[in-house]
Ligand code: HEC
């Protein structure tokens with residue numbers, strides 16, 4: 001009897017460990033830098049051209065009306081000639097400026113023989129940012145064999161950040177938790193604490209998650225200690241989300257597998273629940289057996305014995 005329970009217990013332990021192990025393998029908080037290539041002021045020309053091609057053929061939807069190769073349509077002029085003709089299209093407008101203008105405000109100048117039908121690229125459906133428009137222009141310039149003169153300015157990139165899609169949960173949490181009352185992130189927020197947009201360049205994301213719970217961990221240079229309120233009761237998951245969000249702003253990929261407390265992993269929690277459940281089951285089982293024995297021990301009771309035998313046979 002004891003041996004059986006020990007065996008069951010060992011088996012259960014093995015199952016629980018397996019759950020815990022699998023749980024550890026699955027990272028809960030994973031943050032990858034944005035998938036799409038981010039265009040910056042430092043993006044080399046070839047990359048800018050490649051991004052431009054991708055945008056023109058993809059989200060720009062330009063091939064619905066234009067050709068950039070044999071593929072495409074002829075509702076608008078062939079874009080292989082656009083850069084070559086750009087210098088002479090609109091009197092007083094330089095080639096690069098003309099190309100940008102024809103994307104941003106297509107109706108400002110109509111190519112002869114074509115109707116007013118091109119949608120402005122910075123409005124839906126294409127909804128390109130200025131940086132993306134410039135990437136497309138870089139592609140058009142290289143397509144026409146012209147020199148790529150277009151340059152992405154800091155303002156173009158800043159404008160792009162604002163138009164980015166759904167809000168990161170870490171960002172939402174920082175607003176909710178009042179962090180932005182004291183900290184500036186991505187250009188918005190208070191000045192009591194240091195700007196946090198690039199904080200992950202100065203500190204490991206795992207440390208940032210810890211600092212939220214315990215601000216005494218370090219003190220940012222030039223700032224007063226003790227101003228930042230500790231938040232030990234903030235769920236670890238939320239702190240990790242904020243750390244992951246801040247890591248992403250610095251272009252870091254953060255997956256705190258292993259660094260987080262093992263209790264934050266669903267697998268371990270699940271394992272613990274199963275363990276408790278099994279132990280209770282075993283206790284009940286043991287108690288039932290013990291009771292059964294004690295009812296048997298006073299001496300064989302024929303009626304009870306018979307009852308058990310028939311029940312056993314029936315099942
Ligand atoms: C619904 C059709 C349509 C779509 C979509 C469209 N265009 Fe156009 N585009 C035109 C037409 C028509 C013209 C010519 C009339 C004009 O100048 O507006 C034109 C003109 C142009 C010109 C000037 C060409 C020249 O030879 O002077 C450029 C450059 C251009 N488009 C680029 C683009 C890019 C890049 C996209 C995608 C972001 C795009 N267009 C999307 C219809 C379209």
Ligand code: HEC
Pocket residue numbers: 174177178179180181182183192193194196199202203208211212215216218219220221223224225226227228229231242
């Ligand atoms: C009442 C103002 C206040 C609030 C609210 C606040 N902080 Fe701070 N925080 C500070 C101050 C002041 C410092 C600089 C002194 C220090 O490091 O302790 C700081 C420092 C930091 C640092 C270190 C920055 C560096 O460059 O080393 C991080 C990371 C940080 N805070 C994150 C957060 C997060 C995330 C929240 C929200 C959960 C938050 N803070 C809420 C005031 C605040």
